[in-house]
Amino acid sequence: MSSKNVSPKVAIVMGSQSDYKTMKLCVKTLKILKIKSEIKILSAHRTPKRMYDFAKKAERNNISLIIAGAGGSAHLPGMIAALTRIPVIGVPIESKKLKGLDSLLSIVQMPKGIPVGTVAIGNDGAINAALLSASILSISDKKIRKNLIRWRTKQTNSVKKKPK
Ligand code: RP5
Numbered sequence: 831m832s833s834k835n836v837s838p839k840v841a842i843v844m845g846s847q848s849d850y851k852t853m854k855l856c857v858k859t860l861k862i863l864k865i866k867s868e869i870k871i872l873s874a875h876r877t878p879k880r881m882y883d884f885a886k887k888a889e890r891n892n893i894s895l896i897i898a899g900a901g902g903s904a905h906l907p908g909m910i911a912a913l914t915r916i917p918v919i920g921v922p923i924e925s926k927k928l929k930g931l932d933s934l935l936s937i938v939q940m941p942k943g944i945p946v947g948t949v950a951i952g953n954d955g956a957i958n959a960a961l962l963s964a965s966i967l968s969i970s971d972k973k974i975r976k977n978l979i980r981w982r983t984k985q986t987n988s989v990k991k992k993p994k
Contacts, residue, residue, distance in 0.1 A: 840868075840967075841895075843870045844871055845872070845876075845904070849900065856956040857960075862981065881909060886913055888916050895967065898919070900937065901925045907937050917947065919962055922934040933951065
């Protein structure tokens with residue numbers, strides 16, 4: 831995880847520009863939590879070399895955690911996880927034809943040996959991927975811990991006691 835005096839950085843990657851409308855919620859949530867991030871389009875099938883180079887250099891580039899959004903036959907998170915020991919969280923993008931069930935099953939059903947943490951389909955998953963990253967990084971980073979606790983308190987306080 832984070833090395834001494836270096837605040838952790840999360841990489842948010844996605845298979846296509848079309849995934850960004852979902853993944854930008856992940857970017858926004860990390861910003862609220864004041865977690866550094868870098869954002870890239872990498873496709874396992876359209877830009878395999880770009881994906882390979884990113885994954886192989888991620889550790890050297892001080893990436894603590896990778897969030898990978900992909901839709902359809904969503905092999906990007908699993909391919910990246912196979913190329914690095916950095917934890918990977920996969921966000922199943924809601925696909926047009928199968929509403930993201932294809933993406934979910936592709937990402938969640940990694941055979942034993944190379945795990946990918948998987949969150950919900952679509953916007954909820956993108957937000958939760960950022961929150962899960964924060965939880966993981968908060969183990970070794972006090973600032974992130976504080977920001978995550980603040981975020982959760984705000985959420986709790988926003989829930990009304992009675993419906994209108
Ligand atoms: C996947 O194919 C991407 O992650 C995206 O969700 C899906 C469709 O891509 P586009 O055809 O919109 O570029 O690789």
